[in-house]
Amino acid sequence: MIILAFDALDLHQVQKFNCKNLMQKEHGQTDLSDFNQARTVVLWASFLTGKNMEAKIPIKTQWTFQLSPEQTFLKSFKTYKTIDVPAFSYKQKNHEEERKLLKAYFEEKATIEECDAAVWRNHEENKKEFFSHLGKSDLIMGYFDLADFIGHLSFGITEKMAKVYHELDKIAEQVKNTGDFVLIISDHGMKALGRFGDHSKNGFYSSNHKLGLNLPKITGFYDLVRRIAENEHATN
Amino acid sequence: MSMPRINLVVVGHKDHGKSTLIGRLLYDSKAILEQKLDEIKAELKETGKKFEFAFLLDSLEEERKGGLTIDIMHTPFKSKKYLYTIIDCPGHKEFIKKMLTGASQADAAVLVVSAKEGIEDQTRQHAFLIKTLGIKQLVVAINKMDAVAYEESQYQKTCNELRQILQSLGYENVPMIPVSAIKGDNVYRKSEETKWYKDSTLIGTLDENMVPHTSQSNKPLRAVVQDIYLQEDNVKTIACKIETGTLLPGKNVVFNPSGKKGLVKKILIFNSIAEKAKPGDSVDLIINGIDTVERGEVLSYPENQPQNIRKFTAEIILFSDTQIKNGDEITIRYGTAEKKCKVHRILSEIDSVNLTISAKLPKALENNSVGEVELLALEPLCIERHADFPELGRFIIEGKKGAVAAGIVLATSE
Amino acid sequence: MNKPLEELEKKSIAIIREAKAQFKNPAVMWSTGKDSTAAVWLCKKAFLGKVPFPVIHIDTSYKFPEIYEFRDKIAEEWNLNLIVTKNENALKKGMSPKKGRLNCCTKLKTEALKNLIEERKFDALILAIRRDEHGIRAKERFYSPRDEDFHWNYADQPAELWDLYVRPSEDFSHMRVHPILHWTEFEVWQYMKQEKLPVNPLYFAKDNKRYRSLGCMPCTVPIPSNAATIDEIVEEIRTSKTPERAGRAQDKEKAYMMQKLRALGYM
Numbered sequence: 001m002i003i004l005a006f007d008a009l010d011l012h013q014v015q016k017f018n019c020k021n022l023m024q025k026e027h028g029q030t031d032l033s034d035f036n037q038a039r040t041v042v043l044w045a046s047f048l049t050g051k052n053m054e055a056k057i058p059i060k061t062q063w064t065f066q067l068s069p070e071q072t073f074l075k076s077f078k079t080y081k082t083i084d085v086p087a088f089s090y091k092q093k094n095h096e097e098e099r100k101l102l103k104a105y106f107e108e109k110a111t112i113e114e115c116d117a118a119v120w121r122n123h124e125e126n127k128k129e130f131f132s133h134l135g136k137s138d139l140i141m142g143y144f145d146l147a148d149f150i151g152h153l154s155f156g157i158t159e160k161m162a163k164v165y166h167e168l169d170k171i172a173e174q175v176k177n178t179g180d181f182v183l184i185i186s187d188h189g190m191k192a193l194g195r196f197g198d199h200s201k202n203g204f205y206s207s208n209h210k211l212g213l214n215l216p217k218i219t220g221f222y223d224l225v226r227r228i229a230e231n232e233h234a235t236n
Numbered sequence: 237m238s239m240p241r242i243n244l245v246v247v248g249h250k251d252h253g254k255s256t257l258i259g260r261l262l263y264d265s266k267a268i269l270e271q272k273l274d275e276i277k278a279e280l281k282e283t284g285k286k287f288e289f290a291f292l293l294d295s296l297e298e299e300r301k302g303g304l305t306i307d308i309m310h311t312p313f314k315s316k317k318y319l320y321t322i323i324d325c326p327g328h329k330e331f332i333k334k335m336l337t338g339a340s341q342a343d344a345a346v347l348v349v350s351a352k353e354g355i356e357d358q359t360r361q362h363a364f365l366i367k368t369l370g371i372k373q374l375v376v377a378i379n380k381m382d383a384v385a386y387e388e389s390q391y392q393k394t395c396n397e398l399r400q401i402l403q404s405l406g407y408e409n410v411p412m413i414p415v416s417a418i419k420g421d422n423v424y425r426k427s428e429e430t431k432w433y434k435d436s437t438l439i440g441t442l443d444e445n446m447v448p449h450t451s452q453s454n455k456p457l458r459a460v461v462q463d464i465y466l467q468e469d470n471v472k473t474i475a476c477k478i479e480t481g482t483l484l485p486g487k488n489v490v491f492n493p494s495g496k497k498g499l500v501k502k503i504l505i506f507n508s509i510a511e512k513a514k515p516g517d518s519v520d521l522i523i524n525g526i527d528t529v530e531r532g533e534v535l536s537y538p539e540n541q542p543q544n545i546r547k548f549t550a551e552i553i554l555f556s557d558t559q560i561k562n563g564d565e566i567t568i569r570y571g572t573a574e575k576k577c578k579v580h581r582i583l584s585e586i587d588s589v590n591l592t593i594s595a596k597l598p599k600a601l602e603n604n605s606v607g608e609v610e611l612l613a614l615e616p617l618c619i620e621r622h623a624d625f626p627e628l629g630r631f632i633i634e635g636k637k638g639a640v641a642a643g644i645v646l647a648t649s650e
Numbered sequence: 651m652n653k654p655l656e657e658l659e660k661k662s663i664a665i666i667r668e669a670k671a672q673f674k675n676p677a678v679m680w681s682t683g684k685d686s687t688a689a690v691w692l693c694k695k696a697f698l699g700k701v702p703f704p705v706i707h708i709d710t711s712y713k714f715p716e717i718y719e720f721r722d723k724i725a726e727e728w729n730l731n732l733i734v735t736k737n738e739n740a741l742k743k744g745m746s747p748k749k750g751r752l753n754c755c756t757k758l759k760t761e762a763l764k765n766l767i768e769e770r771k772f773d774a775l776i777l778a779i780r781r782d783e784h785g786i787r788a789k790e791r792f793y794s795p796r797d798e799d800f801h802w803n804y805a806d807q808p809a810e811l812w813d814l815y816v817r818p819s820e821d822f823s824h825m826r827v828h829p830i831l832h833w834t835e836f837e838v839w840q841y842m843k844q845e846k847l848p849v850n851p852l853y854f855a856k857d858n859k860r861y862r863s864l865g866c867m868p869c870t871v872p873i874p875s876n877a878a879t880i881d882e883i884v885e886e887i888r889t890s891k892t893p894e895r896a897g898r899a900q901d902k903e904k905a906y907m908m909q910k911l912r913a914l915g916y917m
Contacts, residue, residue, distance in 0.1 A: 037914065102917065106904065106917070152907070157749075340811045449657070462667050475671070572668075630814075631814070636818060636819050636820045
């Protein structure tokens with residue numbers, strides 16, 4: 001199974017830039033109304049565990065919050081590889097750097113180009129790692145925060161967002177014909193705040209199988225992923 | 237109409253409630269604009285919290301930590317009588333330097349003391365520094381009355397201890413108001429909880445007791461030379477700023493330390509010739525008998541002129557990263573004059589926390605310490621006693637990056 | 651003269667004259683907005699009617715036509731030594747707010763000014779910022795040293811005692827001098843009225859809208875208002891419930907975005 005975890009991937013943007021590969025066979029929005037805030041780590045932790053983790057993750061220490069495999073659906077796979085997954089194998093150094101730059105930007109100590117450059121560099125690193133491990137385990141889950149980070153600073157700049165979405169669409173294209181079950185999921189969506197972007201309470205999901213879902217909750221994918229894991233065992 | 241202004245500095249021991257009190261003053265005086273409040277409310281709603289005063293403070297604190305954006309702790313607030321501006325409310329880092337920067341611009345100080353914790357180190361230290369800078373108007377807020385059940389005895393106890401300290405510094409009859417900044421008691425609103433307290437609220441006390449900076453036009457004349465300008469008709473004018481007294485045309489004047497004398501022919505101001513010049517005025521002078529003088533000279537009438545000073549005693553406060561040793565050559569700045577002096581002797585180091593002399597005749601003073609020093613003039617200068625002419629009796633010691641110490645002249649000798 | 655305004659003016663003029671005396675090559679920045687127009691006026695008053703140093707206007711080329719018109723008219727009436735500067739290079743490369751507002755400001759304002767300072771060797775710039783204006787400006791000093799990259803180390807500024815404004819002997823590339831730092835928006839308008847200063851027509855209401863602060867066309871939005879005279883503006887500000895720069899898209903969005911990101915734990 002392949003899970004592409006795209007931070008802040010938003011349905012309207014996917015449609016706006018006509019990203020067919022991101023849409024796959026079935027796509028739609030997720031419903032996050034059970035959450036007070038759309039916080040990145042909280043939502044990924046909830047996706048991984050099938051439980052609403054909001055109360056368990058204090059905002060002050062959220063970035064370093066860590067789940068054990070037993071708490072997540074990962075335990076259902078014989079072998080798995082995760083790349084940069086928040087609340088699990090999050091690359092602290094890379095993201096700390098990104099947050100630092102974000103702060104510096106608002107303090108007018110860093111330019112938008114410097115911020116963009118760092119996040120693209122981290123993106124390339126994850127991409128390389130992702131494709132080098134593709135097909136080598138029962139589950140591969142790759143996390144990419146390009147749409148979130150670039151979106152926060154430049155959501156209103158169409159050219160930039162187009163570049164981001166085409167890049168993510170290309171990743172989806174490259175896993176299309178692997179024969180694996182592909183789930184594309186985001187933690188939350190994004191809405192415009194002037195030229196900036198803010199988290200919205202609708203995430204995005206898509207699958208290369210017909211699932212027949214209607215506004216699923218992000219915690220609802222836990223059972224689905226486990227069922228797929230069991231099927232894989234069966235077919236193996 | 238513009239309202240008269242009072243520049244306030246709020247001082248006191250850490251965690252005795254300085255920011256809470258400022259927040260309360262701003263909130264109750266409606267100085268925080270609705271749009272800002274709406275933003276804070278919206279934010280709280282999103283996180284499922286109800287709007288309360290304490291959350292307002294959290295959000296202000298949050299912004300302060302961020303070190304940027306809407307630092308509304310400095311928002312001016314109005315009472316019936318004055319426009320109050322809070323000059324600086326520094327954080328912990330380099331507190332002294334920033335506090336002095338703020339306090340040196342202040343007309344008045346509010347000293348916050350917690351009724352619960354009582355007098356602590358910075359309570360004494362800040363009172364001392366305020367005094368040293370020459371701030372005469374002081375009001376005390378005895379805060380956190382809610383935490384001591386609004387007990388009069390607790391209030392009295394704190395007042396009595398504090399009164400002794402303030403008297404030793406020369407402050408008499410300082411109003412002391414029992415308040416709870418967090419609940420709003422006796423800040424803008426007269427409290428139901430302190431029926432034993434008959435006097436005014438904090439804002440009432442400020443309004444009744446404070447007077448804005450007043451012009452010293454009845455004192456002997458002192459003016460400082462800023463520059464020499466060459467006007468378009470090739471006439472040289474002497475650019476002066478009046479510090480005290482009144483300058484009139486047709487009078488004999490003298491510049492010191494050079495001793496040059498002349499007669500005021502014309503006082504030029506924008507678009508006209510002035511009949512007189514008052515403290516604060518920047519004027520251009522044409523003086524018969526004097527073509528040019530140096531920046532830094534002090535102008536006065538011959539009857540009462542500043543003396544050339546050979547040696548003077550001063551209380552100095554050092555900022556961070558500074559050391560002063562016996563024998564050091566330093567540059568001081570008073571008025572517009574920059575003069576070389578030598579540290580003749582360090583008389584004492586003062587423990588500004590315990591208000592005692594911590595060392596007699598030390599060889600050096602280090603950062604953030606306070607001491608009394610004797611300075612020798614290495615070139616002619618005419619600094620004055622702070623008690624006589626505050627404007628020309630205070631100085632800074634210059635470092636490469638700006639002021640490294642502040643000084644007040646206690647005594648001079650010719 | 652109104653007494654509080656007189657005190658404000660005296661202090662401003664003294665600061666301007668100190669800057670003139672202490673720096674070799676000062677200049678005053680003029681956007682044609684109310685604050686900098688008041689500052690240029692104070693510079694005139696400080697020197698018997700003739701501003702003795704250059705007046706710099708940064709032209710982003712995205713300014714309102716009214717700004718250019720007003721600028722040229724007043725420059726002539728007041729006999730100003732006006733320097734207009736533009737970052738032609740960036741403009742040629744197509745810089746515009748579409749490339750990111752901060753980006754655009756950096757190139758067309760900051761960089762243009764950097765280039766000019768380099769070329770003309772200005773060592774002091776007189777700027778009309780005010781403490782009550784917004785945010786971090788509350789931490790500004792009357793004399794505020796900047797390094798070559800215009801960096802302002804606000805956490806570690808030199809102390810500023812009484813009215814002893816000091817020119818440091820090293821560690822700065824140019825000094826920012828802020829003669830109206832202590833004024834409020836309301837006081838500036840009262841002063842404009844008292845001194846009968848020319849006001850850029852953009853400040854006056856047209857079709858129930860007026861500008862409360864002037865930036866570039868794409869990034870400034872008018873506020874709803876019927877104030878068509880200085881008196882009406884003074885009254886409007888007196889009773890206003892919104893911050894002055896609310897009309898500046900850039901600041902408002904940015905502040906709001908920062909708040910959001912902070913709430914989400916990013917900063």
